[in-house]
Amino acid sequence: MLITNGTFFKPSIFTLIGIPGLESVQHWIGIPFFISFILAVIGNGLLLTIIRSERSLHEPMYVFLAVLAATDLGLTLCITPKMLAIFWLQSSEIHFASCLTQMYFTHTFQCMESGTLLAMAFDRYVAICDPLRHSAILTKRVLLTIVVVVTVRASIIIVMCLLLIKLRLNHFRTTVISHSYCEHMAVVKLAAENVKANKAYGLFVAFSVLGFDVIFIFLSYAFIFQAVFKLPQKEARFKAFNTCTAHIFVFLQFYILTFFTSFIHRFGFSVAPYVHILLSNLYLLVPPLLNPIIYGVKTKQIREGVIKMFTPKNIV
Template identity: 90%
Template sequence: MSVTNGTFFKPSVFTLIGIPGLESKQHWIGIPFFISFFLAIVGNGLLITIIRSERALHEPMYIFLAVLAATDLGLTLCITPKMLAIFWLQSKEIHFDSCLTQMYFTHTFQCMESGILLAMAFDRYVAICEPLRHSAILTKKVLLSIIMVVTIRACVIIIMCPLLIKLRLKHFRTTVISHSYCEHMAVVKLAAENVRANKAYGLFVAFSVLGFDVIFIFLSYAFIFRAVFKLPQKEARFKAFNTCTAHIFVFLQFYILTFFTSFIHRDFPGMLGSMCL
């Protein structure tokens, strides 16, 4: 790495500072993060094991739930170990290529989660609006195809984010990332050159993945609520709503946290680009 005209040329190492403004308290902040990390590993691992071992749970809703747990597990393992190393061991440096690798897997798992949430919404739509055809529509072959499409979509569409940074951006104003992990816009904003293509691709991913999924999830639940309100019995309506409650909470938690993260980056392209990236 060399310094030219006050900029860093092809830096080999970035520095993650953790939580800006709270550096002196991060060793305490690491405790609840570790507890959450431990619970996430145990909880998701146990959920996957139970669904896999119990044949009665080999239904579309539980299979999608197991895949969601696996993606959540992957996302947790991508981010939290390095975060705890920053908080407790002051291990703030991360190699440039390692940073891009963490970025790729983090955003890939995020996009996979969004796709699985859409698949779960589709499952609830079929279960409530077409109950007699549910098993005929969501066969094992269809489930496998949906999971493969969600996975391939995330892997292919995200790969350009680190590649564009690797191939286009050579000069950086600083190598200090005001974050606890390598996130797309957090790295792009450090560049001391034209990042319009990087931001444009971030917008493309946000609209083509997150925007697409949110729109169709809302449409699915619009049809679901319309079908539920047409049910004559109160008990039947309550039972139908009850089958969707868990998914609605997961859906709200995921997208509210995603939108909250996007507002950390104040510029408009950054906000939209970091919705999924």
Template identity: 85%
Template sequence: MQSTNKTFFSPSTFTLIGVPGLESVQHWIGIPFFISFILAVIGNSLLIIIIRSERSLHEPMYIFLAILAATDLGLTFCITPKMLAIFWLHVREIHFNSCLIQMYFTHTFQCMESGILLAMAFDRYVAICNPLRHSSILTKKVLINIILAVTFRAAIIIIMCPLLIKLRLKIFKTTFISHSYCEHMAVVRLASVDTKANKIYGLFVAFSVLGFDVIFIFMSYSLIFRAVFKLPQKEARLKAFNTCTAHIFVFLQFYILTFFTSFIHRFGFNVAPYVHILLSNLYLLVPPFLNPIVYGVKTKQIRKGMIKIFHTKGTA
């Protein structure tokens, strides 16, 4: 690595600070993150096992839930081990290419999660607004195509973020990243060359993925609520609404945290840096451990499957 006038040309490594301003207490901050990591791994693994083993759960809603759980597992393993290594072992260095790989998979899993939430909203729309055609609309082939579309959209649209950094940004003001993982804008801000193209593409990704998905999820639920309120019996309305509550909660906590963090990150100039970083960590780590709890509490079939698994192990 060469440095000239306090600049770094094509650095081979970066240094992740962790949570700037809270370095002295990062070992304590690591404890709740470690607990959330363990809960996320156990909860999402159980969801996948239950849905796979129970034939009654081989329906679109639960298949999408299993994909969401797998996505949350991927997101958790992308950032938490390195984060804990920074907090507890002070292993802060990360190779430049490894940083770009972590960035790619972290943001890819984010986009996949958004796409799966949209797919789940579509499933609820068909189930409530057109229940007689649900099985004919969401066939096995359609499910596979939706999952492939969600995966390929995320994989293709995100690949340009690390590529633009690799190809365009050669000179950096510093190699110290004020973050606990390789977030796109945190790396872009280190460059001492023109980063307009990188910033524009980052905004394009945010609006074309998250913005697009949010609009269509709101449209789906506006149609769902209209159909639910037209039902003649109160019990039928409550039953129909109850099938959506878990997804609504997951959808709200994911997008509220995402947009709030994105807004603070870009426009919260008077907010302390450690607030930015803690929020960025929370909005990636909270959904993976919270989603299985929400679906486990709100979904009777998931609870039954969990009881069945533990009962079988207990009597083995």
């Protein structure tokens, strides 16, 4: 690592400090984070196992749910182990290449989660607005295409963030990252060079991915509610709406956390730094924890799968 003009030239090691201002109590904060991590791994692992083993769940709705569970599992595994190592073992150093790798997978899984929620909204739209053609529209080939598009879109968009950092930013004012994981803007702000292109691209990603997905999710539900309210029987309306409630809860908690965190990050100048970091951590850790619980409570087939998995086979 070279130090020129008071800046670090192409540093190979960065330091993650965890939660600035709360360093003395981070070992206690790590306890609920660890519990959330274990529950998220178990919950999403159970979802994947049940959907894979039950042939009756090999339908579009559950295929997308499996993709969501895999995405949540990947997101949790990306950030929590290193975060707990910082909190409990003071293992705060991270190689620049490892930092970029963590950044890539963290933000890629975030974009994939948003795209998967949009795909799930499309599935509910077809199931309610055009039920007779649901199986003809969402064929196995179409499902595979949607999953590939969601994955490739996220991968390409996020890899550009890394390239802009790798190719444009060489001089850094400090190598200390005031965060508990390698978040894009947390790293960009350390640069001692012009970062307008990096910031502009970060905003482009936020609006082109999250903004695009939110608009089309709301459009889907506008058509869904219109179709539901046209149903003649109250029981039919309730049954149709009930198939959407789990997805509504999941996408609302994901996007509310997303936009609230983004708003605080960009406009909450009077908010203490540790609040920013805690909200950023909760934004990534809460959805993987809650999504399996929401679908387990609201979906009869998932509940039955869990009961079947933990019921001894010799008991009839």
